[in-house]
Amino acid sequence: MSQLVRAPAFPACVPRLGAGLASLNIRTFSCLGPRQNESSGTLSNLTIGKHTRVIFQGFTGRQATANARESLAWGTNIVGGVKPGGGGEHLGLPVLPSVKKAVETLKPDATGIYVAAHQAAAAIEEAIDAEVPLIVAVAEHIPLHDILRIHSILKTQTASRLVGANSPGIISSVGKCRIGFQPLSCFSPGRVGIVARSGTLSYETAASTLRSGLGQSMCIGVGGDILPGTTIVDGLKVLADDPDTEAIALVGEIGGHAELEAADWIRLYRERTDNPKPIVAIIGGLTAPPDRIMGHAGAFLLPGEPSALDKVKALENAGVAIVNHPSRFGPVISNLLAGRLVSSVHGVDNKTGPHGGGAANQQQTRGLHTLGRSCPSSRTADCRTKLFSPPVHPIRQQQRSIILAPQTALNLLKGRNVATNFSSANADAPRTLAITINRSTSSPSVFVIADHKQPTEAAKFDFDYRQGTSSISMDDVARELGFSKDSVASLRRTVDELVSLFTEKEAYLVETRVVENRDGSGDSRVEIVSAKLGFDDAAFRSCKRQGDIQSLRNTDSADPVELEAERDGIVYIKLEDGTIGTLVNGAGLAMNTVDALADAGGKAANFLDTGGKATSETVKRSFEMILQDQRVKSIFVNIFGGLTRGDMIAEGVVLAFKDLQMSVPVVVRIRGTNEKEGQKIIKESGLPLFAFDDFDEAAAKVIELAAQK
Known part of the structure; x- marks a missing residue:
């Protein structure tokens, strides 16, 4: 049975459209909703505190040692750690040779993984296999396909929850438990819960609440990767139920649908709750150029994803107050908690300073809607459509990914015996066929867009990373493309080869424009007329894999x-x-x-x-x-x-x-x-x-x- 996600309306099993996803005409079948480990109750594993028994993987390393000393002095209940094949003691605590042995001996509730990116995936798998309840992965540059495999494994179990990767970690100020590398000088027991994609923004948010005399209850750093193990919505659910949390700060950014999903959840939370906690948010990347990766591995747009401005509007419509700088979180939350700003406020006064002076006490507007590079609301679809168009200008290379020049991309496809046609008679009406990531379900997916539809109307056919596309109905794919039934066999061959390229060469985007033609014998044939191929640079930089792809990178047009x-x-x-x-x-x-x-x-x-x-x-x-x-x-x-x-x-x-x-x-x-x-x-x-x-x-x-x- 294929997993199909398609716009513009939710199926009958989903009761209503939310303020976030509905604004982009997106719907998701229930089978692509909560991941198995979320629905089975591992959210409670995020509730850390004095009771939490913590181990470190990579315990004796320099970074882990320095971090453990700080965390122990702060009050974190670290009970030992793991060094493969090791033993004895470190920092006066036991060192075990494996996570399984550490679980048997130390009974940990959580593990912090302090190993290099090329070792991190194996360390996460070892922790999942040992059924550690909470796994916190701080390493940056873990290859994307390693994380895809991890998510495939997570969906088969109900014991472990992952935070990260590329995460500052999770910290309970009230419970004096830090699993990560948050700067402790910014954190003090208090009233504000924080869920954040950005580490530095979360630190400044914490510092702002500290200066305003609020402090923090808990800070959940979901991390800046494409596929975080814990999402913003996960963090919101935990903080909404946390008795120590009286208000919530949400730190989002460009890339993915997480903030739209958060807006939908917040709207429903506010509807069903008599006294909902005030929520204030910031979204980074409003002025980001559309074709670049903005520092974080996940801070860029994949096909059909919303702009940062879309996210701001969705959150505002859900009743979230928006700030444009993290130093404003403290004073704005203070005013909300004191009742000086109504809970339905849609923005904050730009003159509100970071020290609490001048916060307005009525509904206000702000200037973020008119920023230079943001797509105005009437043009957001047009802006996103550019993602699917063959590039007019030379593609700029960017750190954290490799995007091949158009001709190089087509030559690579031809070399894999994929049917191509650079001068197709039907090339003026191609359809989009892409293999990429569905961030909402943490799965690889076949994206399909007919020629008359917008990117947000993509049909998404998810597949299991380890099992492949055998579950996908190619009849459904052909129907979405507007191709005839005669094309199904050729389409299957094309999709299989694109998926093979995606997995073997560790791509994050295999985007093609395809047409249906008839050959000399009258048989229907699917042909590719243009292609955009993007590959994960971390596979080479962290693990020295994919050197052949690295060699195809053309830097002639790069700055x-x-x-x-x-x-x-x-x-x-x-x-x-x-x-x-x-x-x-x-x-x-x-x-x-x-x-x-x-x-x-x-x-x-x-x-x-x-x-x-x-x-x-x-x-x-x-x-x-x-x-x-x-x-x-x-x-x-x-x-x-x-x-x-x-x-x-x-x-x-x-x-x-x-x-x-x-x-x-x-x-x-x-x-x-x-x-x-x-x-x-x-x-x-x-x-x-x-x-x-x-x-x-x-x-x-x-x-x-x-x-x-």
Whole structure:
């Protein structure tokens, strides 16, 4: 029985359309709703606290050791760890040779996996096999197809729940339990629950609630991967039922349907609950260019996915208050809890400062709907349609993925004996046939769009990663394409070969445009007239797999500065028409910095993510890259010192400014760990550097300086 998801209406078994998915005319059959491990009750495994017995996999490694010391001192009940084949003690706690032995001996409730990306999938599988209730995977760059296999395994069991990968982890401030690497200086027992895709944005959200005297109950970092083990809706369900949580902060971003699904859940929650908890949200990526991956592995659009603006509107329609910067979470939530903002508020006053002054007390509007690169509501479908069109301009290469040039893609298909026809008589009316990821079901899927439909009307035929497409009815696929029954045999061969390419070469997108033609004997034949192939770069970078695909990458049309940044482990993306250079630590915060600058009337010249741990060297290299852009009139350094100390970053900025003999003025906003020390170093440097802790003041200054230049 094939699993079919199709727009525009929900089936009879689903009672009503939600504010989120309904806005995009999407429906999902119930068989593609909750995953088996969610419906069987593993959500309760997320409720950590003093009772939670924690083990570490990779316990004796440097990162795990440092993290364990901090967590133990904070109060986390770490009972031991695992080192393959090991034994003895570490940090005064037992070391076991396997997870299975650790489960038998230590009876853990949770495991934190602190191993490198190339080892992480095996470590997760070992924990699932040992039935550890909660598995937290913090590693970034785990290959996508390893995670697809993990999800296939998770769906067959009911004991374990995964948080991550590419996640800062999960932390209970009330229960003093940290499984992850959240900066403890930002967390204190309190009233606000946080569920977030971005690590840096979640840290600044926590710090904002701390400054407002609210503190946090729990923070669930679902992570920035394409397929997180725990979703935003999962986190909302836990926080809504948590007695210590009085309000919820939601941190989302571009990519996937998670925030639309959250909007649907929130609307139903508000309808069925007498006194619903206030929910405030932020969405990163409102100004993101549509063809780029914005730092996080999952921060990009797959076929048929909504824009960031779609997500904002869906959440607003569900009664969620939207902020445009994480420093505003604290004051806005304070006002909501005090009753100064009604629960149906759709936005916040842009003048609301991060310290709680000036919050409005009635329903308000804001300027996020008019940002430069966001698709206006009447044009969102047109914007998304571009994903399915053959590229007019050379494809820009991007870190974290490999997109082949159109001709290279077709040559690769021809080499696999896939029927192609570059000059088909019917090429003016092709249909879309794609093999990609259904993020909502954590499954690979065959996406089909007829020529007269929009991407949001795709028919999605999911299949099990390990079992293949045998369960899919090719008659249904042909019907969705508008092809005749005579094409079914040829279509099956085409789909099988595309799926084979998808799995063997670890693609995240095999998108083709297909037509139905008749050969000389009158038989129907499905032919590909254009193709877009995207492959997971992590397979090569983390595991040295797919070297042949890596060799096909053509960097001739890539921006040389972007390639330079990639080699240095920095994500740099040049943006159109900007005059303000940006330097930020963390992908989510970098996206939000570009968005919030636009909301304040400025325009960023680039997106730049130094990574979660900015250092003096990465700051200097980042300045060098930004200064190569002659459009840049001022530079905005926006650093949240979570995993990195603010004073260290300030010293790096001062040294880089002197070494590079910079003449472009620099505005530095440092918050978080050692923020006052960092601000003092900037102010006393004697250089044309401007230090702020308030985002609004810093943004106003950098915009003013850019205008003066």
